Amino acid sequence: MARKATRCFAAFSGDLAPALLALDAEVEIAGAGAVRRAPLAQLYADDGIHYLALAPQELLVAVHVPARPGWRAAYEKVRLRATIDFALAGVAVAVRCQDGRIDDLRIACTGTNSFPLRLGGLENLRGKPLDESSLALVDKRFEEQLNIMETTVASSLYRRRVTMNLIRRLLVRLAG
Template identity: 45%
Template sequence: MRIGAGVKLADLAAHEALIRDYPAIAQAAASVAGPTHRAYGTIGGNLCLDTRCLFYNQSQWWRESNNFCLKHKGDVCHVAPGGKRCFAAFSGDVAPAMMVYAAEVDLEGPRGSRKIPLADLYRNDGMNHLTLEQDELLVSIRLPKPAAGAVSVYEKSRIRGSIDFPLAGCAVRLAVEDGNIVDLRIALTAVNPYPQMVTGLDVFVGKALDDDALDAIREIVRKQAKPMRTTTVRPWYRRRVVGALARKLVGRLAA
């Protein structure tokens, strides 16, 4: 399936083939902000969403009174004052859901076109989190044919269930055969400057999905999530939440 970058999020959320074959993507699109935002917002915009931080997403006078920050006119990251890197968090919903399907994106610029994995569109840098060149555009997304028997889901935690960005979000794709895991992919959002594929899940392939496996999956996710003080909610809480989300969603898909 190929999706143009200008497709509205509301249209993605209601697309029958997407709901059937790529349910996590439809669910993620349906969870973005409120109905009005989804009616106007595009998938390209959500994938290229700027990183967010408590010290950045403020008014000009608020920023100035705080001597600005590394992401805007300043030379200090208030989240990690001892460092020289911005830790603003990527908070898009749809990227992790597409990444568990190994989505690719088409980019166009004056030097021609190129196709890259969606995961490679991002880097671990809150100031400059996109690998897009300044004169490039994201024009479309390609989704491979879904594997038979695989199921997926996306869910996020947020302060208000109506319009808020995620405090932590998790997409899971799972395939189970004869009670054993055949394929397991998990991607996270809002806990790093980039949407993150969880690594180290291959150890579960061929194993039964019991409580011990679910607990181990939760701990792997917790260890790889690196939230910082970019929201009003403590990093340790977001780390626990995203681990709990992963465990719950994997268990739900296996039920």
């Protein structure tokens, strides 16, 4: 929970959501005699109490993950204990490279904000090699978009550093 806040904020710490966000998943929602399909990112709200954007009587009935030939993806998290703890920081990366250059890239984070967040603004990396300047652009997007919450378990500075290290490690492993 966020200290001194006027409403409920809690760091979202689920493992599956960032992986599905990085893979461009869509959700199927049934309710009131109708079924609708939407990008997974639209399911989550920035509200610690009502964190799912579902109407009364709606139910998530399916998750659709598109086939992505040529993509590589991975998820890693850091937690206090290796067994039952929620993620202090978690990162999913999905990347497609061609001829040593980034063709497309998606990064999603958990344990940082009150909802799982997919980084935007990574289109500028298309056609570029994974080098220090590419990583610097990812760092910049990360700093611009993530509002890392202070929790009782770990400082926001610690979570920020861990998250950025996870992003870099996964990018190098998958695209390097």
